[in-house]
Amino acid sequence: MKADSPKHIGARIQRFEDVRLLSGAARYIDDIRLPGMLHCTFARAHTAHGTILEIDTSGLADLDYPTWVFTGKDTAGLSMKAHQDYPEMQYSEQPLLAEGKVRFVGEAVAAVLAEDAYKSEDAAEQLFIDCDPLPVVGTMAQARDASLPPLFDGWHSNVIVQRQMKGGDLEAAKAAAAHIIKRTYRNQRQAGVPMEGRGVVAHYNNADRVLTVWSSTQMPHLVRTYISEELDLPESRIRVVAPDVGGGFGVKGQVFGDEVLIAWLAMKTGRPVKWIEDRREHLIASIHARDHEHTLEAYVSADGRLLGLKADISVDNGAYSTYPFTSAGEPGMVGKVLPGPYDFQAYEATFRALATNKCSIGTYRGVARPSAVFSQERLMDDIAAELGLDPFEFRLKNIIREFPYKNVLGFTYDPGSYAESLELMQTLLADDVAAAKASHASDTTRVGVGIACFIEQTAHGTPDFTRRRTPIETGYIAARVEMAPDGTVTIDLGLQNHGQGLETTMAQVAADALGVLPSSVYVRHGDTLTTPYSVGTWGSRGGALGGGAVHVASLKIAEKLKAIAAHLMQTTPDEIELADGQAYMRSAEDRFIPISKLARAALRNVDQLPPGMLPGLEAEQRQDGPRDGTYANAVHAAVVEIDVPTGKMQLKRFVVVEDCGTILNPLVVDGQVRGGVVQGIGSAMFEHFVYDEECQPLTTSFADYLMPLAPEIPNIEVHHFETPTPLTPLGAKGLGEGGAIGPAAAIGNAVANALGVEVRETPLNANAIWHLSAHLRPAE
Amino acid sequence: MTEITLAVNGTAKTVDVEPRRLLADVLRNDFNLSGVHIGCAHGACGCCTVQIDGVPRLSCLTFAVQCENVEITTVESMGGPDATHILQQAFKSEHGLQCGYCTPGFIMTLAPYVDTMLAQRRMPSDEEIREAMSGNICRCTGYHGIVSAVRKAIGDQLGSEAAA
Numbered sequence: 001m002k003a004d005s006p007k008h009i010g011a012r013i014q015r016f017e018d019v020r021l022l023s024g025a026a027r028y029i030d031d032i033r034l035p036g037m038l039h040c041t042f043a044r045a046h047t048a049h050g051t052i053l054e055i056d057t058s059g060l061a062d063l064d065y066p067t068w069v070f071t072g073k074d075t076a077g078l079s080m081k082a083h084q085d086y087p088e089m090q091y092s093e094q095p096l097l098a099e100g101k102v103r104f105v106g107e108a109v110a111a112v113l114a115e116d117a118y119k120s121e122d123a124a125e126q127l128f129i130d131c132d133p134l135p136v137v138g139t140m141a142q143a144r145d146a147s148l149p150p151l152f153d154g155w156h157s158n159v160i161v162q163r164q165m166k167g168g169d170l171e172a173a174k175a176a177a178a179h180i181i182k183r184t185y186r187n188q189r190q191a192g193v194p195m196e197g198r199g200v201v202a203h204y205n206n207a208d209r210v211l212t213v214w215s216s217t218q219m220p221h222l223v224r225t226y227i228s229e230e231l232d233l234p235e236s237r238i239r240v241v242a243p244d245v246g247g248g249f250g251v252k253g254q255v256f257g258d259e260v261l262i263a264w265l266a267m268k269t270g271r272p273v274k275w276i277e278d279r280r281e282h283l284i285a286s287i288h289a290r291d292h293e294h295t296l297e298a299y300v301s302a303d304g305r306l307l308g309l310k311a312d313i314s315v316d317n318g319a320y321s322t323y324p325f326t327s328a329g330e331p332g333m334v335g336k337v338l339p340g341p342y343d344f345q346a347y348e349a350t351f352r353a354l355a356t357n358k359c360s361i362g363t364y365r366g367v368a369r370p371s372a373v374f375s376q377e378r379l380m381d382d383i384a385a386e387l388g389l390d391p392f393e394f395r396l397k398n399i400i401r402e403f404p405y406k407n408v409l410g411f412t413y414d415p416g417s418y419a420e421s422l423e424l425m426q427t428l429l430a431d432d433v434a435a436a437k438a439s440h441a442s443d444t445t446r447v448g449v450g451i452a453c454f455i456e457q458t459a460h461g462t463p464d465f466t467r468r469r470t471p472i473e474t475g476y477i478a479a480r481v482e483m484a485p486d487g488t489v490t491i492d493l494g495l496q497n498h499g500q501g502l503e504t505t506m507a508q509v510a511a512d513a514l515g516v517l518p519s520s521v522y523v524r525h526g527d528t529l530t531t532p533y534s535v536g537t538w539g540s541r542g543g544a545l546g547g548g549a550v551h552v553a554s555l556k557i558a559e560k561l562k563a564i565a566a567h568l569m570q571t572t573p574d575e576i577e578l579a580d581g582q583a584y585m586r587s588a589e590d591r592f593i594p595i596s597k598l599a600r601a602a603l604r605n606v607d608q609l610p611p612g613m614l615p616g617l618e619a620e621q622r623q624d625g626p627r628d629g630t631y632a633n634a635v636h637a638a639v640v641e642i643d644v645p646t647g648k649m650q651l652k653r654f655v656v657v658e659d660c661g662t663i664l665n666p667l668v669v670d671g672q673v674r675g676g677v678v679q680g681i682g683s684a685m686f687e688h689f690v691y692d693e694e695c696q697p698l699t700t701s702f703a704d705y706l707m708p709l710a711p712e713i714p715n716i717e718v719h720h721f722e723t724p725t726p727l728t729p730l731g732a733k734g735l736g737e738g739g740a741i742g743p744a745a746a747i748g749n750a751v752a753n754a755l756g757v758e759v760r761e762t763p764l765n766a767n768a769i770w771h772l773s774a775h776l777r778p779a780e
Numbered sequence: 781m782t783e784i785t786l787a788v789n790g791t792a793k794t795v796d797v798e799p800r801r802l803l804a805d806v807l808r809n810d811f812n813l814s815g816v817h818i819g820c821a822h823g824a825c826g827c828c829t830v831q832i833d834g835v836p837r838l839s840c841l842t843f844a845v846q847c848e849n850v851e852i853t854t855v856e857s858m859g860g861p862d863a864t865h866i867l868q869q870a871f872k873s874e875h876g877l878q879c880g881y882c883t884p885g886f887i888m889t890l891a892p893y894v895d896t897m898l899a900q901r902r903m904p905s906d907e908e909i910r911e912a913m914s915g916n917i918c919r920c921t922g923y924h925g926i927v928s929a930v931r932k933a934i935g936d937q938l939g940s941e942a943a944a
Contacts, residue, residue: 018872021880022863024815024855028881031814118798195819195827195919196881246817246881247919279820499878499920671875671925678922702824702917710910710923 005579008508012667017503026244029199029216034272041120043110043127045102048357048695050131059126067123068113072099080257082323085469089161092152094320096261103319106285136357138695140316143354151355158355160327165335167408168346173308177299181383185375186761189291190687192364196246197277202266212239213263218253219536224528226255242526245498250363251287253538255323284697289364291316292371306398308346318358324472327353333368339407341418341455342398347408357695365740377452377745392426416633417721421657425635432639443776448754452636452745458540458734461625476624478532479549483617485603487596493525494534495546501668506550513554515578540734548729549623556619564598567610626727634658636742638750647770659721661733674716676739682708684747789857804828804839815855815884826916829885830854836889855884867933876929878920886916897934
């Protein structure tokens, strides 16, 4: 690159997408309005488990406006099928509208349509759903109780799937152990809860026979494929558009039955149909996450070396299997990631998903890793305490230092900065550790410091999904890059941007490869009409794979620009350098041609092209992930202060040391880390979906489901190591989820340190802290 | 249906609405102001915040028919299509937004706060800034960039006044 031209990758460039978001000009799903549009309201189950006796719609006749109503009888046979091809897995389908039975409170039973949303809501109130209650399966213990009926006909029990994964000789590890430490850890049910709920608008055009579906989704192409398969429509005549999306976090990273249903309703009624989820619906019937119990047994040598680990993992799945990651995805991921950043070669995990009468479990930022890391890192502290070792020293003794490293399950870790991150964190926290120690003599104010050390497999490639046999099947991201005759650039990106800054970072990547300014690059995304087929934005693959695809595609165009420039300047392409909007000759930098002139030659003045070269400046790249993904690493630390007389806990400090490989834009990277951390703090301290014993949801508004507010959160300190991976084109590793993975473990360890107790479960809310600190208060 | 005249962003317009219709819905549908976002519709998240006579108010807890003879302001009027208001610019430079859904609500809540601080010629502490936004939920940023944006908007103005 020309020595004096700025490199855009790595620059702290302000985001191009911000102006429309700040000015109110953005278009979210509820801003899609079409002439003649009908509004849909779902009548939902009030009973957690029951047989539908009757759906009485006679009340609609009393209304003085037109309504349309559809039930499971109308949509019979249409369903969500999310099956992982494991022989042990019991098959289930979720009907688009309940057929015969309801299996959780909030399940859609009928769709009621009217010409105004207020009217469709009123009309849905007129329906009476008569249900004969069945025994409720409300807990994981009940799901394993053979005396309770299975949720689905033909099932042998409510254990949806149970499998094992193992590596090395666990018996030998156990025999060699001087210490065997066994603990059970528990994480609560919560979810991503974006500020914009979900919503779908659909319209079928009879003239060209094209079905257009707008959905607040992270994966428009997968929505298109599923609708095509389920409604038996040619995929070429389905267009799915994700408009501006108000947060996703994995919640919008599955295909939902309502996306198929709203499309079906638009075709059935011949009118555009819109459904906008309200907050109560979102909290009870969209998607839930976490809800794990892990029993871990560690085998440790006398000198503090981890020899082996045995794990038993259960996830309360709720009623249905979600598409495309399925019921097996969440517990299986725990089994896969528990070996973590530590060097040991004997492991066995048994994992299972259990069916209960609750909202289904799906993906949420970190997918199983926040729970796995909570257990792994609480266990590390519990072992260190039992052996009388310092938590840093114990981890440094066992941390992986040589790369590439093949772990106990056969996954290969690419280079990272595991030990360096721990050592830096140790230095950063020295004063807090001393202050905590000093406070432990006090019975009024206790300070605690806790850390979480973890890795995250990101940007998984197709082989990973093939091994798992999930319906997702692949993990590539595509980009099509095109230069117009004026030299400006369009990227049609297979990712969907919902806060990640992709309209800016992808422009930075193309700008460096093409020698133009990022501001001359327009990034389009979210519309299957314009973007190449891709799996969407999830699994921390945007920067690593989307960036890789843009880079490689842009280089193909750059090669052609160089060939044209060489022809016009009578030199060879390797003599040409693209920078600052010009094609320079390396040996004579005062000789240059504007890139816009080359673009015009490629597309308009094609007589100027080298002999035999075809016109055009476009290229496409599908970037698949590496076989085992690329491993990002981080250490999180929390400093808490607990007022023992009241049990009030304050988060005083939160520090992150992270390594996501090449940083595309530090503004965006820090934003992703901090946002993830605060969601993780929500998991650790606040958020909890509570059901009563009849499986009635009790947290149905933001007054009950508590997310972190600004006053409870400190500024989040972020430090970086940058170890580029050889496995992606730019050296970038995945980044989006990491922030959310560590906080529950770090805060759990901080509370344990402050109070001198073992912490076994989250959330560590005011009630939990009150109980955990009881031993420090005088007995009443 | 009730005929009401609302003054929104400096322009008065007469609309026919049901008395139960929420101000948020009337602004979005009858005034085409898509910057008014509904996050929870039960007054807990602050996404729908607009200003009524300059004071932040939740448009999901307000009926449109209550709003005659007041001045309603939405994010569209703050800095126009280029988002030129000092607070909007500070949100951009400090990465105070990601998905943007909660952002108009934060801007409408915090712009009067910035004005108050500037009138008092005072830089608030981070704790005070965080308290000022405690009625708004942001799920993306972790609030860090929003706190920085408020500090920058106030700091830049105080700095340029001092320099002048």
